[in-house]
Amino acid sequence: MRLIPYSYPSFRSVTPFAGVGGRLAQADIEDQLDWLYGAALTGISNSVGGGQFPVDLYNDKDNLYVRAELPGVARDAISVEIVNGSLSIQASRKEKSGEEETTASFSRLVSIPDDVQGDKVSASYENGILTVTLPKKEEAKPRKINVSVN
Amino acid sequence: MSLFNSLIRPSNGTPAGAEGETRETRRPHYEIRETEGSYIVTAYLPGVARDGLEIVDEEGKLRITGKCAHKLPEGSVTLHRESSEAPFDLVLEHDSTVDTGKIEAELKDGVLRLSLAKSEAAKPRKITVS
Numbered sequence: 499m500r501l502i503p504y505s506y507p508s509f510r511s512v513t514p515f516a517g518v519g520g521r522l523a524q525a526d527i528e529d530q531l532d533w534l535y536g537a538a539l540t541g542i543s544n545s546v547g548g549g550q551f552p553v554d555l556y557n558d559k560d561n562l563y564v565r566a567e568l569p570g571v572a573r574d575a576i577s578v579e580i581v582n583g584s585l586s587i588q589a590s591r592k593e594k595s596g597e598e599e600t601t602a603s604f605s606r607l608v609s610i611p612d613d614v615q616g617d618k619v620s621a622s623y624e625n626g627i628l629t630v631t632l633p634k635k636e637e638a639k640p641r642k643i644n645v646s647v648n
Numbered sequence: 649m650s651l652f653n654s655l656i657r658p659s660n661g662t663p664a665g666a667e668g669e670t671r672e673t674r675r676p677h678y679e680i681r682e683t684e685g686s687y688i689v690t691a692y693l694p695g696v697a698r699d700g701l702e703i704v705d706e707e708g709k710l711r712i713t714g715k716c717a718h719k720l721p722e723g724s725v726t727l728h729r730e731s732s733e734a735p736f737d738l739v740l741e742h743d744s745t746v747d748t749g750k751i752e753a754e755l756k757d758g759v760l761r762l763s764l765a766k767s768e769a770a771k772p773r774k775i776t777v778s
Contacts, residue, residue, distance in 0.1 A: 504730040552730035558723050565718070567694035567731055569758030625717060626694040626758015 504552045551604050553587075559640055562614050562632040568604060569626030576623065578630055580616040584609050585630065613638030673737035676714070680740075685771060687746065689762040693736050698755055703762070705748050712738045712760065745770035 554565040568576070568589050577588045588605045614632040621630045678691040689710075693701070696714035704711045714736040720726065742764070750765035 553728070554726065554731050555728040556720060556724045556726045558721055558725070562727075563721075563724070565731070567758075569692045569694040571757065623757070625697050626692075627718060 504550050549604065550606055553606055553608060555608070557634075560634060562610065562634060564608055564610075564630040564632070566606065566628045566630075567626065568623075568628050571604075571623075571626070571628075573623055576621075576628060578619065578621050578628075580610075580619060581607075583612065585619075585632070587628065587630070589628075611638075672734045673713075674732055674734045676712075676736040676738055678738060686766055687742075687764045689740065689760075689764065691736075691738060691760040691762070692758065693755075693760055694758040695731075696736065696755070696758060696760075701755055701760065703751075703753055705751060708742055708744075710740045710742060710751075710762075710764075712736070712740075712762075714760075 552567045554563075556563050556565070564585055564587075566587055568587075568591075571589045571591045575590045575592075577586075579586045579588075585608045586605070587608070588603070590601050590603045593600050593602060610632060613635045615635055616632075618633045619630060621628060623629075676691045676693050678689060681688040681690070691712055693712075693714040695716035695718050697717040700715035700717050702711075702713045704713075716733060716735070745767055747765045747767040752763040752765075754761045
């Protein structure tokens, strides 16, 4: 399983608001530079403006779960696909600011193990969290074998 | 004439909640927009349900706290983790241009939209020349 870890952008995020009032302190500038360097190094923009988003993976004996933070996305703007053994999650969010409407796009590719049933994948979306459930193949589930000892 | 003229930065380990407990919080992404009659705050709070959200406006400080509702299913094992469990905490300071009696909030799909009506004095006024 291969994943490029997501690094949270600094929550002292770059906002147009930071300059409102004309008071942009030295510390704020440093924060913003840190954020920009971080963004440049990891190749992300941020989970709000578009780009990557944080993903968790966990499993139990029956399923593998992929949980993704995608707040404010319409259900029909989410696409979940299995492509060449990887799970592809794509989403877009329309944002209105006054007259203008912009679209932020997100995508993430998560390598998944061979022992899941790609054709039985399901997904749910609640409170801005997408949870993809990938059932494991029968042979991948732990099995109890009774051995009779003579 | 500034909208929210300063920001208070919640540092890690600030006391969160009235009980005075100390724990880590994280500041959500947010945006503020100004319209003619109000300020619109959009805060991204993935994983926060309505009952985990608290908005308090007190003495010119608007505090938004959100706890994530997510729980791992029983017997599951985490393989890879990028999200955070820390509750969201955002404090915005505002001046008297906000009519605190007219704050509306809507939470949908992990996005909180707050509408803070401007006080009458802060609204632009047209003066007719006679």
